[in-house]
Amino acid sequence: MSGFCCSRYPTCSSAEALTSCTQSGGRWNADNSQAAQAQLEEMNLTTISIAGLGKLGACMAGAAASRGFRVIGIDLSPAVLECANAGVAPVTEPGLSDLYRLHADQISATADYESAVRQSDITFVYVNTPSLPSGAFSSRNVIAAAKSIGRALAQKDDYHLVVLVSTVIPGTTQTIFKDALERSSGKQCSRDFGLCFNPEFIALGTTIHNMLSPDFVVLGESDERAGDLLDEFYGAFCLNGPPIVRVSLAEAELVKVGINSYLTLKISFANLIAEMCEAIPGARTDRVTRTIGLDSRIGGKFLTGGLPYGGPCFPRDNGALAFLARSLDVDDAILNATDDFNRQIIDRTLARIRPLLAPGSAVGILGLAYKPGTDVITESPALDLAMALSREGYPIVAHDPLAMKNAARVLPQGTVFALSPRAVIEKTDVVVIANPCDEFRSLVREDFEDKTSPVTVLDCWRLLEQELADSEQVRYIALGTADGFDVQSMARKLTSIANETLQGGTTDAHLDRVA
Ligand SMILES: NC(=O)c1ccc[n+]([C@@H]2O[C@H](COP(=O)([O-])OP(=O)(O)OC[C@H]3O[C@@H](n4cnc5c(N)ncnc54)[C@H](O)[C@@H]3O)[C@@H](O)[C@H]2O)c1
Structure with a gap:
C-alpha cells in the first residue's frame, strides 16, 4: 500500500x-x-x-x-x-x-x-x-x-x-x-x-x-x-x-479519535498556562504560549488559553478514546485528566465573573456558539457561562453573529438577544467576551466609552487588550493575566515559593569536598 x-x-x-x-x-x-x-x-x-x-x-x-x-x-x-x-x-x-x-x-x-x-x-x-x-x-x-x-x-x-x-x-x-x-x-x-x-x-x-x-x-x-x-x-x-x-481500517479509525484527543490535550495545556499566568503578576499567557509554540516540535495552533474546548467533536472524541483505552486495559488517566481539567474551567471563570457583578445586574455575553463561524451550540462554553449566570439570577443580554436562533431554544425565557455587540454593551454593566469572533475583535474603544455608565469587560480571549487596557472609563480584565487580582499577595506567594527552592543544590560542604 x-x-x-x-x-x-x-x-x-x-x-x-x-x-x-x-x-x-x-x-x-x-x-x-x-x-x-x-x-x-x-x-x-x-x-x-x-x-x-x-x-x-x-x-x-x-x-x-x-x-x-x-x-x-x-x-x-x-x-x-x-x-x-x-x-x-x-x-x-x-x-x-x-x-x-x-x-x-x-x-x-x-x-x-x-x-x-x-x-x-x-x-x-x-x-x-x-x-x-x-x-x-x-x-x-x-x-x-x-x-x-x-x-x-x-x-x-x-x-x-x-x-x-x-x-x-x-x-x-x-x-x-x-x-x-x-x-x-x-x-x-x-x-x-x-x-x-x-x-x-x-x-x-x-x-x-x-x-x-x-x-x-x-x-x-x-x-x-x-x-x-x-x-x-x-x-x-x-x-x-x-x-x-x-x-488499515482500524488504524484510520484510531487516527481520527487520536488527533482530536491530542488537540484537547494541547488546548488544556494552554489553559493550564493561562491559569498559572493569572497567579504570576506581569505574566501574559499569550506571550508564553506563542513562544512555546515557536518550537517546531510543538507548533502554535490550538495553543491559546481561553475558555474550555467544546463542540460536537472534541469532548466526545476524547471520551471515546478513554473508553477504548479502558476496554483494551490501557491506562486512560491522561485522557481523563484532560477532561476533568477542561470541565473545571467554567467554574473558575464564573468565580472571576461573580465579584464583578452587583446583585441582579445584567450580564452581557458576546458569543454563544462553541466557536466562531458556526451556529452550533453543542457543548458551548459560552452558552454554559450564560446558563450558569442566568440560573444564579443574573439577567442575560447576549449577541452572536450566527447562533442566537439555536441558543434561544435552550436559554431561559427573558434572555435578551441583542442585534449587535454594541447593543449588548449599552444594556449591561459587565460584558464577557466569550468567543474570539472577528466581530468582537473589531470593537473599538468608543463602542464602550460612548456608554454613559461605566462598564467592566472580562475578555476571555484578550481580543481588545490593545484597545481597552488603558481606558479610564472601562475596567478591562483579560483572562490569562493577573488583571483584577490582588497582585501584592501574589507577589508574596511567589517569593515564598522561590524561597523554598533555596534548599538543596551545591552546598558549601560539597564544594569543600570537590576542592
Ligand atoms: N460535525 C463535525 O464537526 C464532525 C467532524 C468530524 C466527524 N464528524 C462525524 O461525522 C458524523 C456525522 O456528523 P454530523 O455532525 O454531520 O451529524 P448530523 O447529526 O449533523 O447529521 C447526521 C445526518 O444523518 C441523518 N441520518 C441518521 N441516520 C440515518 C440513516 N440511517 N440513513 C440516512 N441518514 C441518516 C440524519 O437525519 C442527519 O441529517 C458523526 O459520526 C460525527 O461524529 C462530525
Missing part, C-alpha cells in the same frame, strides 16, 4: 483561486466544468451517494458537486430532503448556500438507498453517531445505514465502494459494519464490494475549505482495489493535491 498525490486533475494553485472555488462556490466548476466532466467520465466515477446530509454530509455533497460530481444524498429527514432537492443547503455553513444554489442540477436527495446506490459508484456514510454514557459512539445509525446499503448492493451487479466517514470506535468498520454489509447483501467484502474508513478533519465554519484542501487524506482500506478507487476519487476531488495516507 502506498499513497500518491494525484496531479491529473485540475487544481487551484493560488490562494485567490482557492477562495473563489470554495467561498463563492463554483467558479472552478464554471471555468472548468467541461474538462472536469471529461476527466470524471474517463475515471468512470461520475456519481457518488452520501448517506446523512447533516453538518458534514451536506457539506461533502456541495463540495463534490463543485468538483463536477453528481451527488445523490440519502437522508431519513423529510425536511433535509426537501431542502436538498430545492437547491437549498440543509445546514448552515459558510459558502454552502452558494454551492447548493449554483449546483442544484447536480444534487438530488432521496430516502431510497436502493436507487441511490444503484446510480452511484461510491456511497459515503455520514450519519450521526451519538455518544453513549460509556463514552463510546453509538453505532446504531451506521449499522442501520450499512444494512440499507447492503440490501441495495444485493440488487446491483457492478462493483461498489462503501466509505464510512462517521466517527466510530476503532474496530467497528472491520467487524460489525462489514458484517452488516455482507449479511444484508449476501456478498463478500473485498471481492464483490470495497470498504474504506475515511475520517474528516474539518473545523465547522471552514468545513468546505477543509474538505477541498485538506492537510492530508487518510484512507483506511479493506483491500487495495477499494483504496485505489477512493484514492482516485480524492485525486479529482481535492484542490490542493494533499498527501494521501493509506492504512
Whole structure:
C-alpha cells in the first residue's frame, strides 16, 4: 500500500483561486466544468451517494458537486430532503448556500438507498453517531445505514465502494459494519464490494475549505482495489493535491479519535498556562504560549488559553478514546485528566465573573456558539457561562453573529438577544467576551466609552487588550493575566515559593569536598 498525490486533475494553485472555488462556490466548476466532466467520465466515477446530509454530509455533497460530481444524498429527514432537492443547503455553513444554489442540477436527495446506490459508484456514510454514557459512539445509525446499503448492493451487479466517514470506535468498520454489509447483501467484502474508513478533519465554519484542501487524506482500506478507487476519487476531488495516507481500517479509525484527543490535550495545556499566568503578576499567557509554540516540535495552533474546548467533536472524541483505552486495559488517566481539567474551567471563570457583578445586574455575553463561524451550540462554553449566570439570577443580554436562533431554544425565557455587540454593551454593566469572533475583535474603544455608565469587560480571549487596557472609563480584565487580582499577595506567594527552592543544590560542604 502506498499513497500518491494525484496531479491529473485540475487544481487551484493560488490562494485567490482557492477562495473563489470554495467561498463563492463554483467558479472552478464554471471555468472548468467541461474538462472536469471529461476527466470524471474517463475515471468512470461520475456519481457518488452520501448517506446523512447533516453538518458534514451536506457539506461533502456541495463540495463534490463543485468538483463536477453528481451527488445523490440519502437522508431519513423529510425536511433535509426537501431542502436538498430545492437547491437549498440543509445546514448552515459558510459558502454552502452558494454551492447548493449554483449546483442544484447536480444534487438530488432521496430516502431510497436502493436507487441511490444503484446510480452511484461510491456511497459515503455520514450519519450521526451519538455518544453513549460509556463514552463510546453509538453505532446504531451506521449499522442501520450499512444494512440499507447492503440490501441495495444485493440488487446491483457492478462493483461498489462503501466509505464510512462517521466517527466510530476503532474496530467497528472491520467487524460489525462489514458484517452488516455482507449479511444484508449476501456478498463478500473485498471481492464483490470495497470498504474504506475515511475520517474528516474539518473545523465547522471552514468545513468546505477543509474538505477541498485538506492537510492530508487518510484512507483506511479493506483491500487495495477499494483504496485505489477512493484514492482516485480524492485525486479529482481535492484542490490542493494533499498527501494521501493509506492504512488499515482500524488504524484510520484510531487516527481520527487520536488527533482530536491530542488537540484537547494541547488546548488544556494552554489553559493550564493561562491559569498559572493569572497567579504570576506581569505574566501574559499569550506571550508564553506563542513562544512555546515557536518550537517546531510543538507548533502554535490550538495553543491559546481561553475558555474550555467544546463542540460536537472534541469532548466526545476524547471520551471515546478513554473508553477504548479502558476496554483494551490501557491506562486512560491522561485522557481523563484532560477532561476533568477542561470541565473545571467554567467554574473558575464564573468565580472571576461573580465579584464583578452587583446583585441582579445584567450580564452581557458576546458569543454563544462553541466557536466562531458556526451556529452550533453543542457543548458551548459560552452558552454554559450564560446558563450558569442566568440560573444564579443574573439577567442575560447576549449577541452572536450566527447562533442566537439555536441558543434561544435552550436559554431561559427573558434572555435578551441583542442585534449587535454594541447593543449588548449599552444594556449591561459587565460584558464577557466569550468567543474570539472577528466581530468582537473589531470593537473599538468608543463602542464602550460612548456608554454613559461605566462598564467592566472580562475578555476571555484578550481580543481588545490593545484597545481597552488603558481606558479610564472601562475596567478591562483579560483572562490569562493577573488583571483584577490582588497582585501584592501574589507577589508574596511567589517569593515564598522561590524561597523554598533555596534548599538543596551545591552546598558549601560539597564544594569543600570537590576542592
Ligand atoms: N460535525 C463535525 O464537526 C464532525 C467532524 C468530524 C466527524 N464528524 C462525524 O461525522 C458524523 C456525522 O456528523 P454530523 O455532525 O454531520 O451529524 P448530523 O447529526 O449533523 O447529521 C447526521 C445526518 O444523518 C441523518 N441520518 C441518521 N441516520 C440515518 C440513516 N440511517 N440513513 C440516512 N441518514 C441518516 C440524519 O437525519 C442527519 O441529517 C458523526 O459520526 C460525527 O461524529 C462530525
